[in-house]
Amino acid sequence: xxxxxxxxxxxxxxxLPTTFVRPWPESAAxxxxxxxxxxxxxxxxLIGRLTTVALDDPGALTNLRDLLIIRSGVEFWPGVAAxxxxxxxxxxxEGVSPARRLAAISATSLVAWxxxxxxxxxxxxxxxxxxxxxxxxxxxxxxxxxxxxxxxxAAVSAAFVIRRLHRRGMPDAQVVVLSLFAIAIIRxxxxxxxxxxxxxxxxxxxxxxxxxxxxxxxxxxxxxxxKTSEATATA
Numbered sequence: 001x002x003x004x005x006x007x008x009x010x011x012x013x014x015x016l017p018t019t020f021v022r023p024w025p026e027s028a029a030x031x032x033x034x035x036x037x038x039x040x041x042x043x044x045x046l047i048g049r050l051t052t053v054a055l056d057d058p059g060a061l062t063n064l065r066d067l068l069i070i071r072s073g074v075e076f077w078p079g080v081a082a083x084x085x086x087x088x089x090x091x092x093x094e095g096v097s098p099a100r101r102l103a104a105i106s107a108t109s110l111v112a113w114x115x116x117x118x119x120x121x122x123x124x125x126x127x128x129x130x131x132x133x134x135x136x137x138x139x140x141x142x143x144x145x146x147x148x149x150x151x152x153x154a155a156v157s158a159a160f161v162i163r164r165l166h167r168r169g170m171p172d173a174q175v176v177v178l179s180l181f182a183i184a185i186i187r188x189x190x191x192x193x194x195x196x197x198x199x200x201x202x203x204x205x206x207x208x209x210x211x212x213x214x215x216x217x218x219x220x221x222x223x224x225x226x227k228t229s230e231a232t233a234t235a
Contacts, residue, residue, distance in 0.1 A: 048079030
C-alpha cells in the first residue's frame with residue numbers, strides 16, 4: 001500500500017525549498033540545490049534508517065522489507081552527518097570549498113526541514129502535549145498541541161536570520177556550524193514536549209543536546225579565531 005502522506009511529504013520537502021530558496025552565493029551551487037543535495041538526502045535517509053535499525057532491532061538488518069519502512073524511524077543526526085560528508089566529498093572533487101557549498105545551501109536545508117515538520121499534518125498528525133486547542137492525531141481521542149508546527153516556524157526563522165548574517169559577511173564555516181546549532185537547539189527544546197516512553201530524555205533528545213553543545217563550542221572557537229586573524233592582519 002502506498003503511503004500517500006509520506007509521499008506528499010517527500011515531494012513538498014524536495015520541491016518547495018529548492019524552488020523558492022535559492023543557494024547563496026549561487027556560484028557555490030551552480031547546478032542547483034537539488035543536484036547538489038539530492039544524493040546527500042538519499043544517503044542521509046539510508047544511513048539514518050540503518051542506524052535506527054542497528055540500534056533498535058539489529059536482526060532486521062537482514063530483512064529488506066523492514067529496512068524500507070521509513071516510518072518506523074530514521075536516526076536524524078547520523079543521517080545529517082552522512083549528507084554533509086557526501087556534499088563535502090563531491091565539493092572537493094569539483095574544486096569547490098565544502099564549507100562554501102554547505103553554507104550556500106544552509107537556508108534551503110533549514111526550510112526543507114521546516115517543510116518536513118509542517119507536513120506532520122499530512123501524516124499521522126502532529127504529536128505534542130495534551131491541549132484543548134490542539135489537533136487530534138490519528139488513532140487518539142485527546143487533542144495534542146502541534147509541536148511540529150512550532151518547530152517549522154522556528155526553522156524558517158532560523159533560516160532567515162542565518163541567511164541575513166551570511167549576506168552581511170559571516171564566514172562560511174560559521175554559517176554551517178550556526179545552522180547545525182540552530183537545528184540542534186530547536187530539536188532539543190521540542191523534544192521536551194514530544195510524547196515518549198518513560199520519564200527520561202529519549203536517544204534523539206540526548207543526541208540533539210550533545211550536538212548543540214559541540215556546535216556551540218565550535219562556533220565560539222571559529223569566532224575567536226576570526227577575531228585573532230583580523231587583529232593580526234591589522235597589527
